[in-house]
Amino acid sequence: MDFVRGRVLRPGDEGFDTVHRPWNLVGQDVTAVVEAADIDDVAALVRHANENGLQIATQAGGHGASGNAGGAVLLRLDRLNEVRIDPVAATARAGAGVRWGAVQEAAAAHGLTGLAGSSPIVSATGYTLGGGLSWFGRAFGWAADSVTAFEVVTADGERSRVTDGDLFWALRGGGGDYAIVTAIEFGLHPAPELYGGRMIWPLSKARQIFLTYAEITAAAPEALTLWLGVLNFPGMDPLVTVDVTYLGPAASAVELLRPFENPVSDSRRVLTPAELGQITADPVDPSAAASRSLLLNGLDDVEEALLGQPLEPVFGVQLRHLGGALAGPSATPFGPLTEPYYVYALGAPGKATYAGLDELTARLGKSVSHRKPYFALSPSDTVADAFDPGTLDRLRAVKRRHDPRNVLRANYPVV
Known part of the structure; x- marks a missing residue:
């Protein structure tokens, strides 16, 4: 492929075995x-x-990545890594290879934040194409709703800037099946004061912490976000954690969180938006994992599902509080995120873990919503699990209009 200046690797070439793998080290053919x-x-x-x-x-x-890239040419966009901040307009432009950590560092210098998630190494573009569930979603909604423009290469090889119309609508949370996004522009949000961190207790305190979590999240202001975790990683004592961010004064957050008593470890402090990734300390090196994401209609069956019996072989479950602006009006294909909680579970790949994830889902029972956002789809899911039939028909029409030859293949294709 001498028509491109970047590196081209084929099976058997030195370095191919590393560069062809996605973050979850399952490999791609x-x-x-x-x-x-x-x-x-x-x-x-x-x-x-x-x-x-x-x-x-x-x-x-x-x-x-979903494992759907088999037989395709894999295009890596890591070198499209320019970040520009306009502090007056409170906007950012990020190339498709830019990670959230770089955006947050640049925005924090101006007292601003993007709608980032827990990991600083996730690409801002890929995250946003899936909708983007942020620490600050309760205050500002989907990350995709903050997008003002996409710079794309269309399926016929032309460059374009997209600010409205059906393609703009589809890309704001409908995946990347319609054009190759080379950069995004999006609104930033004020973050003059930010407080956050992680509290940890032994698993023996889990039921007490769960009840406190349920009580606080039932009445929490939109500036406060709480994620509860049950962790049972091999080789370590089981733990229960509560991760928190608060967009406001530390004193107000401390008062709201006072019912959480006597953690054995507590990293809460005043933060800058550039330090968000320190809260959960997500891994920075690729690894192999099996996971499951679900939206929950409430907490009726959740305490017993998470704490009533051992989670093994699942070794981590995270329960996120949603609501607030996420449940409000949204121009994304998924629309308002009306479910009040989201759960994410993971373990090592293997039949036992998949069976454990199925068992956990069954224990959650009637709390489980019938739908899940695009970003939360697993390899066993399809886009029909994310979008209602009318929305899916509209997304397919966008795909046929903008990529009639099906040159582009998303993680979860709409056709």
Whole structure:
């Protein structure tokens, strides 16, 4: 592929075994990997794919990969890594390879924040194409609703800036099946004061902590977000954790959180938006895992499901409080996130873990919603699990209009 300036690797080439893998080290049976040097490389690859009947699967960090890239050319966008902040307009422009940590560091210098999640190494673009569930979603809604423009290469190899219309609507949380996004522009939000951290207790305190968590989240202001975790990693004592952010004065947060008594470890402090990733300390190195994400209609069956019996072989469960602005009006394909809680569970890959995830889902019972956001889909899911039939029909129409040859392949295709 001498028509691109970036590196091209094929099976058998030195380095291919590393670069073709997504974040979750399950491997991908791709025909080649192209590391785009710039947007011209992206456009050239798309034109080549059209001329030769190829498909392109696009990744930066690869955190949302579903294993669907088999047989495609994998396009890596890591080198599209420019970040620009306009502090007056309170906006950011981030290339498709930019990670959230870089956005947050640049925004924090101006007392601003993006709608980032827990990990600083997730690409801002991939995260937002899936909707984007942020620490600050309760205050400001979906990250995708803050997008003002997409810079794209269309499925015929042309560059375009998209600010409205059906393609704009589809890309704001409907996945990346319609064009290759090379940069996004989005609104930033004021964060003059931020407080957060993690509290830890032994598992023997879990029921007490769960009841306190349920009580506080039932009446929490939108500035406060709480995530409860039950952790039972191999080789360590089981723990219960509460991770917290509060967009406001530390004294107000301390008072709201006073019912959480006597943690054995407490990292809460005044933070900057650039330090969000320190709260949960998500891993920075790729690994293999099996996971399951679910929306919950309430907490009726959740305490017993999480604490009534051992979770093994599942070794981590996180319960996130939603609500607030997330449940309000949204122009995204998914729309308002009306379910009040979200649960994420993971373990080591294998039949026993998948069976454990199925058992946990069954124990959650009637609390489980019938739908889940695009970003929360697992390899066993399809887009029909994320979007109602009318929305899915509209997304498919966008796909047919903008990529009639099906050159582009998303993590979870709409066709």
